[in-house]
Amino acid sequence: MNLNPEQVGKYVTRFTNIFIDYSPKLISAFIVLFVGLYAIKLINRIIRKIMEKRNLDPTLTKFLADILLWALRILLFVTFISNLGIETSSFVAILGAMGLAIGLSLQGSLSNFAGGMLIIVFKPFKVGDTIEAQGVIATVLEIQIFVTKMITANNQTVFVPNGALSNGNIINYSMQGERRADLTFAVSYDSDIKKAKEILLDVLVQNPKVLKKPAPEVFVKNLSASSVDFAVRPWAKNADYGSVFTETLENCKAALDQAGIAVQPYTIQK
Structure with a gap:
């Protein structure tokens, strides 16, 4: 293929003019x-500090900060394409249509988002609480927008959808x-x-981790x-519950053995 030098020159000149314009x-x-990304990071940091100074719940602070972060990023993206000369009205219409289609296809995710909002508002638990839900007993590490992150006693990380x-x-x-x-x-x-x-009651009374009241x-x-x-029922602080449970089992068995009282296998009555 033979290139015409004059035609090539015209293309180069046209490209150069378009680039300059x-x-x-x-x-x-x-x-x-770039300024917007830096400003968003700064605003997010300031908002977090303000909410922390007002002693808002850490879970609520992170949740609101994450929502604000994504809202500002979307606004920045629209501003960016507007500065490039792309018509934003048609883009917003396309974005709205895409949002509707995505919303219909991601109903489960929207349900999880709504579930996260309900958890934040009504606070059935907070970060640091030990809960049992969806067949899992674990300590809450983080309440995210769509899932709650928890860790079990054997150090396994569990993610439970907020909707469920x-x-x-x-x-x-x-x-x-x-x-x-x-x-x-x-x-x-x-x-x-x-x-x-x-003997059983004395074992409970002698344990300093067992509460006197109740x-x-x-x-x-x-x-x-x-x-x-x-029925043997000691009360304990949450932090001492595990040790009180195991110590009571061990100490009661040892005390009964020492007194010559035989412990029988216990079977649940139906």
């Missing part, structure tokens, strides 16, 4: 883009600050029932076919 818009658009979380049952183990351990010890009918009860309880809860079943 368009370069101010291009330069101004990118200036707006807000519409399901939630057990919050941290909200009240105190928690009761419900244990059962079964002893034989040949045992001294009063003595066994005194007072710990020990009582006969069931007379099964082969044993007398005692």
Whole structure:
């Protein structure tokens, strides 16, 4: 293919003229883009500090800051393409149509977004709480726009969709600050029932992690076919619950063995 030098020169001249005419818009658009990104980061940081100084809930602070961040980014993008000379009215119409199509295809995501809003507003739990929901028992690390991030006792990270979380049952183990351990010890009918009860109650009283108020309880809860079943119920602070549960099991078994009272296998009565 033979190129005509004169024709090539015309194309180069036309391209150069277009570039020169368009370069101010291009330069101004990118200036707006870079300044805008820096301004958004600065505004987001300032808003976070203001909300933190007003002692707003950390979860609410992060949630609102994330929404503001994305809103400002969308506004900056529209301003950027406007400075490039692209007609924004038609673009906004296209963006609206795309938003409708995306919204219809992402109904689950919108449900999760709405669920996140409900969690933030009604606060069934907050960051740091231990909850049971959707078949998971874990501590809440972060409430994001679409999911809640949690960590289990064996250090596994779990992401639960906010839609399912807000519409399901939630057990919050941290909200009240105190928690009761419900244990059962079964002893034989040949045992001294009063003595066994005194031993079990003494174990609870001697444990410094067991709260005095509400007072710990020990009582006969069931007379099964082969044993007398005692309910052992110590109260503890949330932070001490795990150790109180395991120490009560161990110490009660050891105390009953020392007193010569045989512990029977406990079976749940149906």
